[in-house]
Amino acid sequence: MKTGAKLVAVCAGVVLATGCGSARRSEPLVRPLPVHTVQVAAGRQVFMQYCHQCHPLGDAGLGPALNNKPLPKFLIRFQVRNGLGAMPAFPAQVIPEREMRDLLEYLRVLRRGR
Amino acid sequence: MCNYDETHEGMRGGRSGRWRAWLAMWILSGLLAGCYSMRPSAGGGQTEFKPPRMFDPADVAVPPGYRVELVATGLTFPTGIAFDGRGRAFVTESGYAYGEVWTPPRLVRVTAGRVETVATGKPSGGPWNGVAFQGGNFYVSEGGVLEGGRILRISPGGRQSVLLAGLPSMGDHHTNGPVAGPDGYLYFGQGVVTNSGVVGADNLDYGWLPRWPRLHDVPGERVELRGENFASRDVLRGGGRVTTGAFSAYGTPTAPGQPVEGSVVASGSVLRLRPGGGAPQQVAWGFRNPFGLAFSPDGQLYVTDHGYDNRGSRPVWGAADLLWRVRRGEWHGWPDFSGDVPLTSPGFKPPGQPRLEFLLARHPNQPPSPVARLEVHGGSCGLDGVMTVRGKKSRPHVGTGAVWRIVREEVRR
Numbered sequence: 289m290k291t292g293a294k295l296v297a298v299c300a301g302v303v304l305a306t307g308c309g310s311a312r313r314s315e316p317l318v319r320p321l322p323v324h325t326v327q328v329a330a331g332r333q334v335f336m337q338y339c340h341q342c343h344p345l346g347d348a349g350l351g352p353a354l355n356n357k358p359l360p361k362f363l364i365r366f367q368v369r370n371g372l373g374a375m376p377a378f379p380a381q382v383i384p385e386r387e388m389r390d391l392l393e394y395l396r397v398l399r400r401g402r
Numbered sequence: 403m404c405n406y407d408e409t410h411e412g413m414r415g416g417r418s419g420r421w422r423a424w425l426a427m428w429i430l431s432g433l434l435a436g437c438y439s440m441r442p443s444a445g446g447g448q449t450e451f452k453p454p455r456m457f458d459p460a461d462v463a464v465p466p467g468y469r470v471e472l473v474a475t476g477l478t479f480p481t482g483i484a485f486d487g488r489g490r491a492f493v494t495e496s497g498y499a500y501g502e503v504w505t506p507p508r509l510v511r512v513t514a515g516r517v518e519t520v521a522t523g524k525p526s527g528g529p530w531n532g533v534a535f536q537g538g539n540f541y542v543s544e545g546g547v548l549e550g551g552r553i554l555r556i557s558p559g560g561r562q563s564v565l566l567a568g569l570p571s572m573g574d575h576h577t578n579g580p581v582a583g584p585d586g587y588l589y590f591g592q593g594v595v596t597n598s599g600v601v602g603a604d605n606l607d608y609g610w611l612p613r614w615p616r617l618h619d620v621p622g623e624r625v626e627l628r629g630e631n632f633a634s635r636d637v638l639r640g641g642g643r644v645t646t647g648a649f650s651a652y653g654t655p656t657a658p659g660q661p662v663e664g665s666v667v668a669s670g671s672v673l674r675l676r677p678g679g680g681a682p683q684q685v686a687w688g689f690r691n692p693f694g695l696a697f698s699p700d701g702q703l704y705v706t707d708h709g710y711d712n713r714g715s716r717p718v719w720g721a722a723d724l725l726w727r728v729r730r731g732e733w734h735g736w737p738d739f740s741g742d743v744p745l746t747s748p749g750f751k752p753p754g755q756p757r758l759e760f761l762l763a764r765h766p767n768q769p770p771s772p773v774a775r776l777e778v779h780g781g782s783c784g785l786d787g788v789m790t791v792r793g794k795k796s797r798p799h800v801g802t803g804a805v806w807r808i809v810r811e812e813v814r815r
Contacts, residue, residue, distance in 0.1 A: 297425050316465040341722035341775045350720055350778040374719065376749035 314345035314355065318401060331394025334387045338378060346398045351375060355399045361392045474512045478505055482532030482784070484540065486558065492520065492540060497528030498547055502609040504528055509540060509556055521560040527552075529576055531693070532784075536582040537677055541565075543590050545576030547610065553580065553590060553675060565679040569667060570595065572614045574605065575691040575708075580675075584701045587674040589685065591692030591705065594669040595619045598745075599737030599761050601652040602715030606637045616651040622668035622687025622733065625649070626763040629658035632715035646715060648737065648761035659763065670736045672705060672728055688734035688769065689726070694784040703728040704773070706782040709740060712752055716761075718745060719752040722775035723782040735769035737761050742771045 315321070323329045339354075346355030351374075359367075365388060371377035383391065459470040473491070482494040490511060497507025507523035507530035520540075523530060529545035544552040551569030556562050565588075571577045575593020583589050596605060601618055605611040615638055627648055636642045638652065647656025667673065671687040672695070685703070694706035705726045710718035721740040728734075738745055738760045745758040776782045 293421060293425055316463040316468075319466060337775065341778050342720055344777040344780070349780075374753045376720075376747075376751075 314347055314398075321398060321401065323397075325393075327390050327393050328397050330387070331390035331392070331397075334383060334391040335394055335398075338383060339391075342375070346395075354395060355401070357399075361396070364392060364395060474515050474517055476517055477510070481530065482542075484533040484535040486535050486540075487538065492533060492535070493517075494530040494533045494542060496530055496545075497523060497525070498545065499529075500608070504548075507544070509533060509542060509560075519560075520558070521556045521562055523554075523562075531576060531578045532580060534580045534582045534588065536588070539677070541580050541582075541588050541677065543577045543579050545578070546571040547576055548572070548613070551577030551592070553577070553588065555677070565677070566675055566682060570617075570620065570669060572610055572617055573619075573669075574608050574610075578691070578693045579695045581695040581697065581703075583674065583703070584697060586677070587683075588677055589672060589674045589695055589697075589703060591689065591695060592667065592669065592671045592673060593691035593693070593708075594689075594736065597711050597714045598716040598718055599648045600632050600715045601646050601650070602632065602634045603637045604714035605652075611652065612638065618651050618654075619649050619669040619737075620667075621649060621662055621664045622666075622671050622684060623664035623766060625662050625664065625766075627656050627658070627660045627662060628760055628763045629656050629660060630759050630761055631655040634715050670734075672703070685730055686728050686732055686734060688732070688736045688739075688766075690736045692726075694782070696784075706776075706784070707734075707772075708782065709778060710745075710750075711779070716758065717752045717755065718750050718758065720749055720778055722778055723780045724772040725774040725776060725782070726770075727773050729770045732770060733766040738765060739769045741775060742769045 323332060342349055342351035343354045347353050367375070368378050368383065368388065368391070369380075380388075457472050457475055459472055462470040464470055474493075477493065477495055479496040479499055480493050481496045484492050486492060490513060493510050493512055495505075495508040495510065497505050504525055505528070506525050507528045508519055509521040509530070511518045511520055523544065526548045527544050527546060529547065531543045531545050533543075534541045538558070540556040540558075542554045542556060544554055546552055546569065549572075550567060551571030552564050553566040553569075554562055555565055569577050569592060571592070573593075573595030574597065575595070577590060577592055579590035580588045581590075595617055596602070596619055599619055601611070610617065629647065631645045631647045633643055633645050636644045636653070644653035645655045646652055647654060647660075649662045650656055666684045667682060668684065668687045670689045670692070672685040672689065672692055673682040674685050675682045689705065689707045690710065691708040692705040693708060696704050698704060705728055707724040707726055709721035709723045711721075712719050716737075718740070724741050726734060735741060740750065743750075744760070746760060748757060751757045
């Protein structure tokens with residue numbers, strides 16, 4: 289099988305895996321998300337202020353679900369800072385870097401659901 | 403005789419064909435699985451409904467420590483619930499749904515699964531958006547989309563009297579609540595006429611524009627406009643274009659610096675009224691559709707407020723529903739803010755459209771920060787778990803409404 293076709297197959301497999309993962313892993317379907325650190329608690333505040341209305345508790349709403357997307361932190365940061373399509377950008381004047389780190393950590397915990 | 407090159411060429415051709423088939427299947431599966439969230443949405447969750455409606459408490463998710471019990475069924479578009487002095491449940495049936503369907507609004511008593519009519523409103527009176535019990539009587543917010551909103555008193559025996567009439571409820575949003583305040587007053591919400599301050603073609607879809615072609619929003623105090631005007635097709639005459647400004651009738655442009663007088667009974671206000679009747683008092687304004695009202699034990703009023711929609715002459719993208727701690731005497735941001743965030747922010751610009759501009763030349767005050775930003779188009783209604791169908795294309799499904807009870811198990815133990 290040619291390399292290009294293999295690559296397409298791998299990408300398709302990732303897309304399939306992503307689509308099959310349920311985004312519905314927030315309250316009340318599951319137990320409350322444990323918030324064990326100050327950073328995660330702070331990140332949740334940032335999420336509730338800027339993200340929750342379109343991505344309610346990481347589930348799909350006006351925007352797509354977040355908590356079933358296997359994106360690394362640097363890609364999430366890029367999208368938050370630059371926007372994507374209908375999603376607006378949140379520059380450092382809106383979400384300072386410290387709050388961004390808190391948000392990324394919260395999203396990591398949210399995705400894991402524990 | 404076996405020709406090695408021709409044989410292997412055929413074998414390679416066969417393997418290549420299988421791989422193409424597998425690849426096509428993977429791509430198709432991925433698209434089917436991953437694209438479900440990419441379909442356009444008019445906002446909020448949407449699904450099809452085919453009767454009969456099935457009721458199963460297991461379908462309702464609640465946090466640990468709570469359970470759901472089905473109390474009654476057979477209701478038609480229930481909107482509010484209150485308990486009398488004996489702890490019996492009384493429910494309002496709206497009598498109206500977006501898409502413009504009218505049924506007689508009702509106040510019913512729900513007892514041991516039975517539904518008994520206490521009072522029936524006139525068929526044109528809906529929606530009945532909520533009920534409160536105070537001093538031995540029930541008080542209902544009659545949304546009055548056809549004839550204007552009213553506050554009704556209904557005795558336990560079903561006798562109705564009108565405490566207040568003529569509320570500007572003939573537009574997109576109506577008279578909501580009420581709730582009994584700790585000061586003895588009745589508090590209720592008055593929704594705005596339009597989406598974001600400008601009458602447009604979308605108001606034809608809501609049904610009221612041909613009925614009330616001169617209807618428009620009214621601010622809670624005297625304001626000065628920036629003179630922003632919006633062009634739209636003339637849906638009343640069926641052709642041509644019109645230009646409409648803020649707080650103005652359809653087809654009426656405005657000029658920079660133009661003043662607009664305010665009113666106590668403003669669009670997007672919270673008002674209060676003595677149970678004995680009299681003139682209403684403005685508590686605060688600048689809301690959009692203050693639907694759910696509740697007092698905290700310390701006497702603070704909270705309100706759920708429906709956020710802007712992405713429609714009409716001034717569409718707004720991604721605006722949250724809001725939970726407010728009401729600041730008496732203050733303006734809460736409509737039509738230029740969503741919570742404490744100005745609509746000029748890039749996040750509110752609908753895809754492919756220009757950024758929004760303010761409608762007001764000066765703002766009465768910096769809007770307070772909301773307590774919470776809820777889901778966009780979430781339809782956040784009651785603060786006590788009243789369920790309702792949201793969206794302008796809803797239909798009242800006769801007899802398919804229900805009352806649920808959410809029991810907190812720790813308390814019961």
